[in-house]
Amino acid sequence: MHSNRSRISGHAIRGSRSIGVAAGTLLFFAVLLVSAAAPERHLSIYSSAANYSLPIVRREGRDYIGLLELLDPQGTVSAKSEPPRWRLHCNNILGDFTVDKSHALIQGRDIDLSGKFLLENGHGLVPLSSLNALLPRFLGGPATLHEESGRLFIGSIATHFTATVPPDDASHLVFRFTAPVNPSVASEPGKLRMTFSREPLTAPASPTLTFGSKTIPSATYSENNGAAEITVTTTVPLMASFSPDGRTITLAPAKSQTTAIATGVTGSGVTGPGVTASGVTGSGPAATSAPAATPAQNTTAAQSPAASPSASVPRRYFAVVDASHGGNDRGEALSTTLAEKDVTVAFARRLRQELENRGIPTLVLRDSDANLSLDERAFFANTTHAAVYVALHAASNGHGVRLYTALLPYGGEEDRGPFRSWTTAQQSSIPLSQAAAASVAVELRKQQVSVRILTAPLRPLNNIVTAALAVEVAPPASDLSQLTSPDYQQVIASAVANGIAAIRGQLGDAP
C-alpha cells in the first residue's frame, strides 16, 4: 500500500515536472516568437548636414540612443570612455557623463537626462527623451524630437507639402513639396500609401485632408517608426508619377497598360521584399520610362485592372550610390573609433542629396549598417537600370580623392546573345565610365581637391553593365579628422554631383 502511494506520488511529481518543462519550453518559444516579431525601432534624424537613421534600444523600460553615433555626422566628434565616466567632445563642446547618473555636465552646465546614462562596450547611451535638452547644448541650435514616431529634426529643417485636386480634373491629386522627395509607394485595394523615410516631411495643419472628389475622397498624414506616411483613399487604382525635380507627385487613375507595366517591373525590380530585407532603400513610384512589360502582362492587367494588393512600383533611378562595406565588413579601420563603413554611408547620404538637388533621382544601396555582398550590390545596381553607378570608399593613406574605373579580369565567358558575362559585364561601358570619372575629376580640381584617376581590380565595378566608377576619399592633408568634416564631405559630394550632372546627357536619358 505504502509503495503504491509512493509510486503514485512519484508519477505525480514526474507528471508535474513534465508539465513544467513543457510549459517553460512553450513560454520560451512564445517569448522568442514575440521578440522576433517585434520590429526594430529606429530614430530618423533630419539635419542640414545629413539625413540618417539609428536604432533605438530598449533599456530598463526606456528608449535609449547612442549619443556619439547620433552626433557623429553633425561635426567633429570624439568620445573617451573612462568608466564610470564618459566624455564627449562635439565641435569643441565638452559633455561629461557618468554611468547610472541621470544628470550630465555640458560645458559645466548641469543637464537633466530624465533617466540614467548607460555605457555599453564604450558606447554612451542616453534616454531618447533627453535629446531635446542635450542637442541644443552640443549643436547650438534647436532640435525637435517626435519621440513617439522616432523622428528628430535638427535645426529649422522641414519639408512641407500641399495636396490639391486640379479644378479641371477631379480624378487627379497633385502633391507639391518644398524640397525633392523620394518616397516608396505601395497600393492596396482602396488605398495608396507613400512612405517618406528619409525626408523631413512635416504634418499639414490637419492630419486628414478632404478633397471633395469621388475618385480620391481624402488623404491622411501619419508618422511611425522613423517615417512619415501619406495614405490616400481612392475608389480606383492609382498611379503615381514624379516631376523631374522630385518636388511634385501626381496621382492619377491607372490605365490598364500602365498598371501592367508597374506590376511587371515590381516582380523583378529592386523594390521586392528581398531587397528591403537587404537594406536597400529608396524605392519610389514608377516613372513613365519604366521597362516595357511583356504582352502577357498587359493582357492580364487588362482583364484585372485593379492594382494587385500591396504592389509597390519602382521609380527609375538615374544614379545608384553604393556605400561600400557595412555590417560585419567594417572596411578600413581609419582610426580606433572610425570605420570606413561609417564614413561611406554618411558620404552616400550627402551625395544623394546633392544629386537629387540637381534633379538626378538617386538610389542609395545600404542606407543602414546592413551586410550586402558584392554580388548583391551588382545585382541591385543592374536591375535598377540606372545610368551611372558610384561606389564610395574612404581611406586614411594619401590625400585627396582617387577615382577608379574597372580593371577587367582576364577572359571571362563570352557574352551570349542578350546575356553578358558576369565577370566582364562592364566591358562595353568602360568608355562611359572613364568619361564619368574624367568629368568628376574636372569638377574636383575646380574645388582645389587633389584627384587621381586609376583602374582597379575592385568589385563590383566589373559586374556593372552601365557606367561605373568608385570614389575613394582620403583626407585633404595628413589630418585624418578632416575625413569626417561636413565641409570637406560637402565639397567632394558637390563636385561629384556636378561631374555626373555635367555628362548626364552622355550617360543616358534621364527618367
Added chain:
Amino acid sequence: MIRETMIPRSFFIALSVLLLAVLSMSIYAWYMRGRAAGPLASSDTRPVVPLVAGPTERVTLFVAYDDVGVLHAQSAQIPLPSVRQQRAEELLRALLALYLDKSSPHPLPQGSDIRSVYLVDPGLAVIDINAAFADGHRSGVLSEELTVASLIQTLSANIPGILKVKILVEGKERETLAGHADLSNFFDVSAVNQLTAQLQAAL
C-alpha cells in the same frame, strides 16, 4: 533460489592493469601534446630567407611607395636558381624582403611570405601567399592595388610568357586581399601593365 555468478580474480587483476595502462597513456599523451604545442606557439613567423647561392642576376622590381602612391621600377642584383618556378619564387621573395625591411616604403605585415609560385602553361602564374600576408595587410583600394600590381608586374617583367595571374592565400581562393582588391578572378597581365603605367605617374 538465487545463483550468484562467480567472476575469477584473475579477470579483476587484468582489468585493473588495463585501466591503469590506459590512464598512464592518457597522461603521457596529454604531456606530449603540451610539449608539442609549446614551441609552435612561439615559432618564428619571419619569412624564410632564400637559401639560394650562386651567380646573381640583375632583375627589375616594381616597388610600391605608399607616401605618394606610386610604383617605381628598381634594379636589383639577386641570386636566382635556374629552374623557372624557383626563379619566380625567389624574385617575389626578394621583393617582399624590401617590404619587410624597417625602412619599407610599403610595409607588409611581419611574417608575410610567398608560399609558392606555380607556372602553368600556357601563360598562367599562380602566386600563393601565406595567411599572415593577407590577414595583416593594410586595407584600402590603393594600398591593396599597389601590392597586387607590384607582385604581378615584378613577376611578369622578369619571367617572360605570363599572360594571367591568380593569387591564392594559403592555397585557397579568397574574395579580396584586405577588403578591396579582388582576388576571385584571374588578373590580366596586359591590364596590369597599363595599371602600372598609371601607378608610375606621380600625382
